[in-house]
Amino acid sequence: MVDLLFFGLFATVAVLCAINVVVQKHPISSALSLVGVMASLAVLYLLLGGEFIAMAQIIVYAGAVMVLFIFVIMLLNAGIEVRRGRSWMATIFGAPALLGLLGVLACLLVRWFPDSPVIKFGDFTGGTAKEVGMALFTDYLLPFEVTSVLILIAILGAVVLARKELD
Amino acid sequence: MEFLIATSIKLGLIAFVLLTALAYIQWVERKVIAHVQVRMGPSRVGPHGLLQPLADVIKLITKEGVLPPHVNKVFYLAAPILAVFMALITISVIPFGTSITVMGHTTMMELADVNVGILVILAVSSMGVYGIALAGWSSNNKYSLLGGLRSSAQMISYELPMSLAIAAPLLSAGSLSLRSITNSQAGFSLGVIPHWAIFAFPAPQIFSFIIFMIAAFAETNRIPFDLPEAENELVAGFHVEYSSMSFAAFFMAEYANMVTVCCVATLLFLGGWHPLWPSAYGSDFLAPLIFAGSGAICIYHGINYVRPFDRITLPVFGVIFLGLAGIFLIPQLVPILMPLFWFLAKMSFLLFVFIWIRATLPRFRYDQLMSFAWKFLFPVALVNLLVTGFLVALVS
């Protein structure tokens, strides 16, 4: 019962913040609403038993990636978005297409998981740091090493793109 | 139900003690800096300036809270709230001692023993960047934007060596929960040397401790890393447009961050609430000895008084200290109070080091600060982690 209450509360917060991301005119408000979405998703991960992933979400996503976004928005002094030349075609075809996408997803959900179990906090205890570490360094060692190379490439790319031209 | 009542009582107690301590840490800081600079410090408001924090609080509350017209109102008001919120939340996962049994109910001396306690502290300190970045940006002022961006960049740069320095003692502790980490530092080898992480056998964590303390100075924006809020260089940096309670909120957040990193350093590196030498050799009598000594000194100086009102105030303090020494001698309370005393003593020593360094060192220039983080501290922390892992793997 308490699980459902917490889920309802944080799911509502997540959806409201997500709608705020899309609706707000100033990019900083969108960025802060996205931080809100990530924080409420971290709580949902805690409810699902993924304690390590919840903390990694806050440390990596909400604490580093979004800070990077906010830095760029502040540096570029991005102002309020001015709407010009709004293409009516996108609105007329876009909105029903989105609702159609949502409908298809909901249909598939109901068809594939007709009687899904109720999730209680504590019924999955395999999300501890020890379990994640064991799986990451034994079964998934190759993807782990490949992602470290990926991060290296990303660092090199970002440094090259953002440096000043040497005159 | 019992859990809820116990937690509410602990919550109220910890909140009250923490907020009072935040106000009085400022008094301690001003007195220590003053005595380092061979002057008196606050001494007029109450005996030895002890009511100075109260006077400061009254001043800050009754000052006019100006809301400048050119700021972005929502973020201007939200930034100090965010900063204080993140700073105060970390206290909830820090254990202060062993268990207390009151009227048949046993409870641990902490608010929540989370399995991933140390990650919670890292996560919340990552979120602390937002308060400062928003404060700098929403003030709509060149100097505060610069100060806010510099401070945020400094905080996220020093998070990396701090995380690596935290990871090293975790290798020998084997758990992420703060209580388990501290309990793994119990016991004494050779009967005398404690098992604290800085004396640990395969890999003494002394370098991790030093790296953690340096990164902690940068994380909490303290001297020598406090250029972003320097009064002379940057017109007080990111909080230049704030007045009264919002300004007080930022300072409260800074002191709360200081308390948190000192607590974390105590738990991870200095053995938490475990004594320096075994209680079989009399470490239980350290607390009464210290308090009795302080009481004796106060009474002696009260008798040979220098200022007229010392005739009254110093003997009163002496009696209070002797009373505290007496409380530590009661056998039933010793198992509860001694771990708490050791924890608070170690944490206070680290806070004193923070204040001592503030009184002594000049501040770094911003580019020196950033190159120190990326070119020196981060590789050193990496090498330290590698060496620790290698030694721990060799032994086990």
Next chain:
Amino acid sequence: MSFYLGLSAILFVIGVAGFIFRRNIITVFMCIELMLNAVNLSFVTFANYHKQVSGHIFTFFVMVVAAAEAAVGLAIILTVFKNRTTLNIDEVDSLKN
């Protein structure tokens, strides 16, 4: 569990909506991050359903890739802004006819 998957679907569709309708390049990027987060939620939900930790590992890798992509993408945005001084994706169309 279907509640969690439904929430993931709703967040994903909101992300797609933002991606299609917004003109500011940084907001579009943030909607991409929103979509990635929605997918992360369904990964963790399935990890709970099947009682395996592989879902958490997948989430971990998605987070890493998203962080790398955010870094490079924002560097590209900075370069585009330096050359064109606009953050409106409608105006970065010199490859069009």
